[in-house]
Structure formats: structure tokens, C-alpha cells
Amino acid sequence: MPVTDHARLSVAPMMDWTDRHCRAFHRVLSRQVLLYTEMVTSAALVRGGAVELLDFDAAEHPVALQLGGSDPAELAEATAMAVARGYAEVNLNVGCPSDRVQSGCFGAVLMERPALVADCVAAMIAAAGDVPVTVKCRIGVDDQDPATVLPDFLSRIRDAGVSRVAIHARKAWLQGLSPKENREVPPLDYALVHGMAERFENMHLSINGGIASLDDVATQLGRMDGVMVGRAAYHDPAAILLEADSRIFGMPDSCPDRATAALRMLPHLERHIDGGGKPGHVTRHMLGLFAGLPGARAWRRTLSEGAARPGAGAEILTEALAQVTAQAA
Structure with a gap:
């Protein structure tokens, strides 16, 4: 195209x-x-x-x-x-x-x-x-x-x-x-x-x-x-x-939902951290992913606090997603 x-x-x-x-x-x-x-x-x-x-x-x-x-x-x-x-x-x-x-x-x-x-x-x-x-x-x-x-x-x-x-x-x-x-x-x-x-x-x-x-x-x-x-x-x-x-x-959507989008960012986040980068460099752009939905506040808080944690790794993304899943249920 x-x-x-x-x-x-x-x-x-x-x-x-x-x-x-x-x-x-x-x-x-x-x-x-x-x-x-x-x-x-x-x-x-x-x-x-x-x-x-x-x-x-x-x-x-x-x-x-x-x-x-x-x-x-x-x-x-x-x-x-x-x-x-x-x-x-x-x-x-x-x-x-x-x-x-x-x-x-x-x-x-x-x-x-x-x-x-x-x-x-x-x-x-x-x-x-x-x-x-x-x-x-x-x-x-x-x-x-x-x-x-x-x-x-x-x-x-x-x-x-x-x-x-x-x-x-x-x-x-x-x-x-x-x-x-x-x-x-x-x-x-x-x-x-x-x-x-x-x-x-x-x-x-x-x-x-x-x-x-x-x-x-x-x-x-x-x-x-x-x-x-x-x-x-x-x-x-x-x-x-x-x-x-x-x-x-008029093309097929490339991602079915927000949770999948979060998980698909894991490899990028891991590469960035493995290269010496801070997780917040990536996760700050993802804070609005669940805007307006149940669990959005917990998602933002978990990502923000997790990114500031010494030695934080890519696990902060799955931790934040678990918070959203729990509240949505």
C-alpha cells in the first residue's frame, strides 16, 4: 500500500x-x-x-x-x-x-x-x-x-x-x-x-x-x-x-483487544531492559491503554510504581495486566 x-x-x-x-x-x-x-x-x-x-x-x-x-x-x-x-x-x-x-x-x-x-x-x-x-x-x-x-x-x-x-x-x-x-x-x-x-x-x-x-x-x-x-x-x-x-x-484488525496489545509489547520491553534501558521509557506510553475501563486506575498505578522500582523488569507489565483482569472480573 x-x-x-x-x-x-x-x-x-x-x-x-x-x-x-x-x-x-x-x-x-x-x-x-x-x-x-x-x-x-x-x-x-x-x-x-x-x-x-x-x-x-x-x-x-x-x-x-x-x-x-x-x-x-x-x-x-x-x-x-x-x-x-x-x-x-x-x-x-x-x-x-x-x-x-x-x-x-x-x-x-x-x-x-x-x-x-x-x-x-x-x-x-x-x-x-x-x-x-x-x-x-x-x-x-x-x-x-x-x-x-x-x-x-x-x-x-x-x-x-x-x-x-x-x-x-x-x-x-x-x-x-x-x-x-x-x-x-x-x-x-x-x-x-x-x-x-x-x-x-x-x-x-x-x-x-x-x-x-x-x-x-x-x-x-x-x-x-x-x-x-x-x-x-x-x-x-x-x-x-x-x-x-x-x-x-477496510483491512483486518491487527490486534483483537487491549490485553493482547499489552502482551505483544513484552518482547519490546524485554529487549529494551536487556539493553540497559529503563522500563518506564516504554510503559509510560502505555498508561492510557485501558482508559475509561474498569481497572484503568490500577493499570496506571501498577505500571508507574513498578517502573520506579529498583531492578524492575518486564514482569511489571504482566502484574499490571493482572490488576486489570481482576477488576474487570
Whole structure:
């Protein structure tokens, strides 16, 4: 299946959340959903030599790398590195509103520099070969008029060669709101993004922001080519991902239930611990597996306390699952 088909539903790149352990867990829940890395800066790869940031397991496929940066030549070099590592897609971040990102002149602040973004993606496409280069953006920033800014932005990057974009249906306020507030406070404008899907019918546009259930995903797919889910897929992953393969992709579901998903993470957890890693690096991403169900609190508590226990091993996962099973009975 081409990566564009997998983009019918994707899990958004989220800093400090969508690391390789999170992606391994999400892949247990769904074989078809497109997964993204945390944002990696082109400077860290090209100038910092932090190539370990590109590490991923083949079992995570299809997986896309998100890059942050604003230097076309540097982004092209980072893209070539990603392609050599086997990523299915390279995505440019034009949506993150954090102060650190602004100071580096990348992320949402680039909504104010569409010509530079066009230069960046053109350079990335030239370096990517057959691997698609995509963009994740906002509808605008600060006092920009999204109805004017967004279509101009999409036109420019389309003319530079981009055919797939994920649009967070909120403005980003670069001054006055924290990154967390920027994910919640600016109002969602789904109608504007739906209008872009109609206007740019030759582009594959995904909508992002405030989508909290698989029913929401299905509804949005009535208007959009794709849907990107962020926090909901992290805090209640089974609700979004467990039936996604059948409901969204028309394929058999890869995992029958939450308990099976937990058990299928045991080999990954054991390998991580055997390699000197801490169990909490893995289990922190699994805390929401039983969200809203009997035993969910005991599951979270057992995993959290167990991960902090000196010498803890993979047994904390089966201990936590036993707590859920007991309460569900």
C-alpha cells in the first residue's frame, strides 16, 4: 500500500511523546496507520551529527520523519539522510509554536515566510528521490487572515512540488500563548480546512486538531483525504487505533483487544531492559491503554510504581495486566 493510502489516518508527531517506544506500541494496535517521529531538527543531524535520532525499527513501518529547520541546503542534506535510513516520508514542520522553535526560525513562524518554505520543500524534494516530502502547518499565525494566508501558502508549496499536507485547523499565536495553550485556546476552523480540500482537489489534505474519536475520524473523512490525530491517540490509544485497520482502511484488525496489545509489547520491553534501558521509557506510553475501563486506575498505578522500582523488569507489565483482569472480573 502506498504511504499516501496509509495517510488516511495518521498519528501526529508530538515532542516527548511519539518516540520509538510509543511508535512500537501504536504499531501493535494498528498495522495501517501512518506514524510520525518526534520533530528532529536538521541542524542536529547535519551540524550536530546526532544520527542516532534517526533510529527506528523496521516493524514501525510505515513511519515518517518530521524535520524542523529553515535552511534549504541543510534540510536537503537531512532529507537525504532520512531517505538513506529508509523512512517512508519526510515531513517539514511549519506548525510548532514553541519559543525555542521560533528562535531557530522554524515551525509555525514559517507561516509568515511562505517563499522560504517553498524553497525548503523544493530542496528537500530534489534530495528525496521517490520518497514523498510533505508539510504540517497551521491555518495562520497571530493577526494573519487564514482565509487569505492558507490558500496562498498551499499554492506556493504545491507549485514547489508538495502534494500532501496536514493542516492543524487552528491559528498559532506566537506571542501570548504557551505551546500547550496553542493546542487548545485558538478556535478550530474546520470549515476553512474543508474549503481547502475542495479548492485544492489535486492535493491530499489531512485535517488535524480536536479530533477525539474514531467516529470523528470517519466523519472528517467524508470531507478530507486524511485525518491526523494527536493527543487522543496518545491518551486513549485503543479507542483510536484498535479498530482503525477495519473501519478506516477496510483491512483486518491487527490486534483483537487491549490485553493482547499489552502482551505483544513484552518482547519490546524485554529487549529494551536487556539493553540497559529503563522500563518506564516504554510503559509510560502505555498508561492510557485501558482508559475509561474498569481497572484503568490500577493499570496506571501498577505500571508507574513498578517502573520506579529498583531492578524492575518486564514482569511489571504482566502484574499490571493482572490488576486489570481482576477488576474487570
